Amino acid sequence: MTRARPALSGRGRHPAVVIATGFGAAVLIGTLLLGTPLATTDGDASHWLTALFTATSAVCVTGLVVVDTAAHWSVFGEVVIVALMQVGGLGIMTLATLIMVVLSGRLGLRARLSAQMETKSVVAADLRQVLRKVVVFSLVCEAAVAVVLTVRFLTGYAEPLGRAAYLGVFHAVSAFNNAGFALWPDNLMRFVTDPWICLTIALAVIAGGLGFPVVFELLRTWRRPRRWTLLTRITVGLSTLLLGAGTLAFLLAEWRNPATMGPLSDSGKLLSAFFTAVMPRSGGFNSLDIGQLTSPSLLVTDVLMFIGGGSAGTAGGIKVTTFGFLLFIVWSELRGENQVNIGHRRLPAATQRQALSISLLGLLLVTFATWLMLVITPHSLDRVLFEVISAFATNGLSTGITADTPLAGHVVLSLLMFIGRIGPLTLGSALALKQRTRRYELPEERVILG
Amino acid sequence: MTRARPALSGRGRHPAVVIATGFGAAVLIGTLLLGTPLATTDGDASHWLTALFTATSAVCVTGLVVVDTAAHWSVFGEVVIVALMQVGGLGIMTLATLIMVVLSGRLGLRARLSAQMETKSVVAADLRQVLRKVVVFSLVCEAAVAVVLTVRFLTGYAEPLGRAAYLGVFHAVSAFNNAGFALWPDNLMRFVTDPWICLTIALAVIAGGLGFPVVFELLRTWRRPRRWTLLTRITVGLSTLLLGAGTLAFLLAEWRNPATMGPLSDSGKLLSAFFTAVMPRSGGFNSLDIGQLTSPSLLVTDVLMFIGGGSAGTAGGIKVTTFGFLLFIVWSELRGENQVNIGHRRLPAATQRQALSISLLGLLLVTFATWLMLVITPHSLDRVLFEVISAFATNGLSTGITADTPLAGHVVLSLLMFIGRIGPLTLGSALALKQRTRRYELPEERVILG
Numbered sequence: 001m002t003r004a005r006p007a008l009s010g011r012g013r014h015p016a017v018v019i020a021t022g023f024g025a026a027v028l029i030g031t032l033l034l035g036t037p038l039a040t041t042d043g044d045a046s047h048w049l050t051a052l053f054t055a056t057s058a059v060c061v062t063g064l065v066v067v068d069t070a071a072h073w074s075v076f077g078e079v080v081i082v083a084l085m086q087v088g089g090l091g092i093m094t095l096a097t098l099i100m101v102v103l104s105g106r107l108g109l110r111a112r113l114s115a116q117m118e119t120k121s122v123v124a125a126d127l128r129q130v131l132r133k134v135v136v137f138s139l140v141c142e143a144a145v146a147v148v149l150t151v152r153f154l155t156g157y158a159e160p161l162g163r164a165a166y167l168g169v170f171h172a173v174s175a176f177n178n179a180g181f182a183l184w185p186d187n188l189m190r191f192v193t194d195p196w197i198c199l200t201i202a203l204a205v206i207a208g209g210l211g212f213p214v215v216f217e218l219l220r221t222w223r224r225p226r227r228w229t230l231l232t233r234i235t236v237g238l239s240t241l242l243l244g245a246g247t248l249a250f251l252l253a254e255w256r257n258p259a260t261m262g263p264l265s266d267s268g269k270l271l272s273a274f275f276t277a278v279m280p281r282s283g284g285f286n287s288l289d290i291g292q293l294t295s296p297s298l299l300v301t302d303v304l305m306f307i308g309g310g311s312a313g314t315a316g317g318i319k320v321t322t323f324g325f326l327l328f329i330v331w332s333e334l335r336g337e338n339q340v341n342i343g344h345r346r347l348p349a350a351t352q353r354q355a356l357s358i359s360l361l362g363l364l365l366v367t368f369a370t371w372l373m374l375v376i377t378p379h380s381l382d383r384v385l386f387e388v389i390s391a392f393a394t395n396g397l398s399t400g401i402t403a404d405t406p407l408a409g410h411v412v413l414s415l416l417m418f419i420g421r422i423g424p425l426t427l428g429s430a431l432a433l434k435q436r437t438r439r440y441e442l443p444e445e446r447v448i449l450g
Numbered sequence: 451m452t453r454a455r456p457a458l459s460g461r462g463r464h465p466a467v468v469i470a471t472g473f474g475a476a477v478l479i480g481t482l483l484l485g486t487p488l489a490t491t492d493g494d495a496s497h498w499l500t501a502l503f504t505a506t507s508a509v510c511v512t513g514l515v516v517v518d519t520a521a522h523w524s525v526f527g528e529v530v531i532v533a534l535m536q537v538g539g540l541g542i543m544t545l546a547t548l549i550m551v552v553l554s555g556r557l558g559l560r561a562r563l564s565a566q567m568e569t570k571s572v573v574a575a576d577l578r579q580v581l582r583k584v585v586v587f588s589l590v591c592e593a594a595v596a597v598v599l600t601v602r603f604l605t606g607y608a609e610p611l612g613r614a615a616y617l618g619v620f621h622a623v624s625a626f627n628n629a630g631f632a633l634w635p636d637n638l639m640r641f642v643t644d645p646w647i648c649l650t651i652a653l654a655v656i657a658g659g660l661g662f663p664v665v666f667e668l669l670r671t672w673r674r675p676r677r678w679t680l681l682t683r684i685t686v687g688l689s690t691l692l693l694g695a696g697t698l699a700f701l702l703a704e705w706r707n708p709a710t711m712g713p714l715s716d717s718g719k720l721l722s723a724f725f726t727a728v729m730p731r732s733g734g735f736n737s738l739d740i741g742q743l744t745s746p747s748l749l750v751t752d753v754l755m756f757i758g759g760g761s762a763g764t765a766g767g768i769k770v771t772t773f774g775f776l777l778f779i780v781w782s783e784l785r786g787e788n789q790v791n792i793g794h795r796r797l798p799a800a801t802q803r804q805a806l807s808i809s810l811l812g813l814l815l816v817t818f819a820t821w822l823m824l825v826i827t828p829h830s831l832d833r834v835l836f837e838v839i840s841a842f843a844t845n846g847l848s849t850g851i852t853a854d855t856p857l858a859g860h861v862v863l864s865l866l867m868f869i870g871r872i873g874p875l876t877l878g879s880a881l882a883l884k885q886r887t888r889r890y891e892l893p894e895e896r897v898i899l900g
């Protein structure tokens with residue numbers, strides 16, 4: 001355990017620095033590798049900004065692209081992208097989990113985290129065991145998804161075994177890590193009515209995006225919802241609600257749209273609406289042409305993307321937990337309560353302020369970036385807002401303007417992806433560590449994990 | 451004093467009910483009067499929805515119109531509109547002030563209000579005296595503005611005295627009450643380079659929109675900014691900041707726009723940028739063609755309108771105070787403070803939750819209404835969002851789609867104006883009164899104003 005301490009809490013190794021350095025290094029290495037002639041199909045080195053944008057998009061598991069993935073990148077380039085997605089996704093899950101665990105022991109924040117994870121099981125657990133569980137869980141999920149996809153590509157689309165397995169693994173990694181990279185120029189639009197592909201990928205996106213603490217708890221207690229912790233209840237409840245509302249909203253607005261659902265059968269409409277409602281969590285795949293969605297659908301997607309997925313998972317956005325806390329605060333205030341109680345637990349004032357801070361800073365960032373993109377590109381508000389939220393929430397859905405934006409726009413979107421990915425994580429840990437100085441008088445013996 | 455008590459705190463006379471009933475009654479009477487043939491220039495009775503929309507817009511001092519004010523309404527109709535604006539504006543100022551005063555005495559919320567108004571001067575003051583001051587201040591301001599405008603119309607535009615005085619009074623009332631109704635089809639675009647008209651109206655809008663407590667304090671202590679209360683500091687500071695940032699943003703985005711500032715001289719550009727930056731507070735007049743603004747300018751206006759003006763004034767929006775509190779909460783959290791301190795005062799947790807509630811409910815309402823308007827109208831997101839925020843913030847700026855929207859859209863906008871006007875007021879009082887039940891044990895003797 002002592003090995004873990006200096007890395008996370010030693011002098012000069014503030015988690016924020018560790019996270020930013022780690023992701024920055026991965027982006028840098030990715031840029032160098034993708035910048036070689038070996039990485040492209042035509043053997044010419046990519047523009048350095050193309051390499052940087054793609055590496056950032058892969059490490060931050062965003063999925064926005066400035067070039068068509070399969071056409072531009074060679075097999076080597078694609079393997080680099082898979083590796084970056086895997087590193088980025090695992091990095092997020094393990095770092096988030098590490099920080100939650102270390103902070104819960106180190107800062108006397110057990111009261112707070114007990115509202116977020118089951119104290120006994122996680123806090124008391126061996127740190128390495130937790131990390132091992134994250135890695136094993138990721139690899140098992142990805143393997144299962146890869147097998148299903150491979151079989152489907154093999155039997156349903158007559159791909160040779162090697163190619164089918166390659167496609168299976170690439171999209172399994174991309175889906176579980178909520179990355180959204182695909183090896184077809186139309187993303188997954190050709191599979192819009194194929195439930196094997198769509199449902200498998202949707203499930204992988206959901207599993208990766210729920211967040212490790214929730215998934216772990218669900219695996220143990222899925223039969224007994226009454227024993228779920230608050231984190232799991234809020235995440236599962238709100239996710240289901242948003243998923244249902246999104247599906248309905250897309251059905252309503254796209255049913256007769258000849259460029260999207262119009263030509264599909266009723267079951268195809270339903271499948272595509274569900275798939276489109278899952279992806280804003282931050283999967284970022286699309287089976288409908290996002291650029292052809294009606295404006296109400298774009299707005300619904302904006303909102304869903306901004307909220308994003310679960311905490312400590314591969315999803316982006318402000319997280320359903322944060323959004324849920326905000327709703328509970330408002331609800332308590334409307335009821336005239338003096339405290340915010342969820343279930344039988346009190347939401348600490350610090351957590352309330354943290355939820356507010358993450359949301360408001362996200363909103364200000366998105367608003368400012370949208371203004372900037374409106375100034376430097378000729379595109380309309382609905383498309384610019386969509387692309388900005390997609391980058392901030394590391395989502396990767398696109399109306400198509402990312403590829404059609406001046407270089408300055410690519411820099412803005414790259415920064416948004418990076419901030420959107422490491423921002424909430426570093427902000428959360430930084431906020432919690434700052435508090436630590438106020439609690440300096442706490443006896444060091446209270447450190448469980450040190 | 452006992453006469454005031456039952457009206458505001460007696461059984462069954464919850465402030466929320468008083469406010470909603472009062473505004474509803476004013477809208478109803480206005481609709482009836484504007485619905486008569488006497489109110490139109492052509493002598494045909496207006497469609498009832500036109501009368502209802504205009505009455506709502508006038509009482510809620512919004513200024514959105516579905517018909518050209520001067521062309522459609524007769525002098526009688528215009529006088530009704532002036533009366534409704536005056537009733538609406540005074541109603542807001544007096545009700546807000548009343549509620550602040552009554553609550554501060556009744557609920558032991560002095561600690562909270564001391565962050566909002568100077569305890570000694572206002573809480574201890576006689577209730578009727580406060581109300582008299584509001585009315586006197588309003589009328590004096592309006593008279594001064596009317597005189598300046600009248601002289602200018604008389605000397606600068608060769609209007610006959612009667613007509614000049616009529617125009618002066620109409621626009622003085624419209625400006626001070628932040629209503630934004632004007633008697634020219636282009637609103638104030640013809641005066642874009644006239645500093646007499648533009649600056650006078652801008653000052654009237656600012657004076658009305660700062661809010662009575664701030665204006666009252668400024669009148670007493672404007673020479674000694676160090677003695678200002680927190681409410682005044684936040685309101686004045688943030689207003690100045692938003693005004694400056696807005697002016698710069700409009701200069702940047704419109705300087706070369708041939709449809710707006712392009713043809714103007716440099717001083718004309720500066721004047722129009724300042725005027726355009728003042729109006730989102732919720733004046734709602736325009737000297738540039740809002741429909742021709744670039745998309746960055748529309749977005750900046752959206753943000754400024756949503757924030758709005760000062761508390762307990764004629765302005766709409768979530769209010770600069772609310773926005774300022776949110777910024778302070780985030781700032782405190784980033785600094786790792788356990789409490790939110792502004793100046794040397796602590797921001798109570800209840801006030802923090804109230805600021806969050808008003809903002810989040812406003813945001814959810816605007817988002818939902820935008821989605822609804824996107825579904826029922828053919829207009830694009832930038833214009834729909836602009837019109838929805840304008841209605842919610844009772845602002846009245848328009849890109850022109852209000853007149854060009856199906857009846858269902860008019861109903862949505864009417865509801866938004868009404869909710870946007872009375873919502874924060876009733877919400878604020880309702881929240882505070884709810885808390886009262888929790889503090890029931892407080893000795894009745896603490897009631898100062900009863």
Ligand SMILES: [K+]
Pocket residue numbers: 061062063178179180282283284394395396
């Ligand atoms: K993604």
Ligand SMILES: [K+]
Pocket residue numbers: 511512513628629630732733734844845846
């Ligand atoms: K107005």
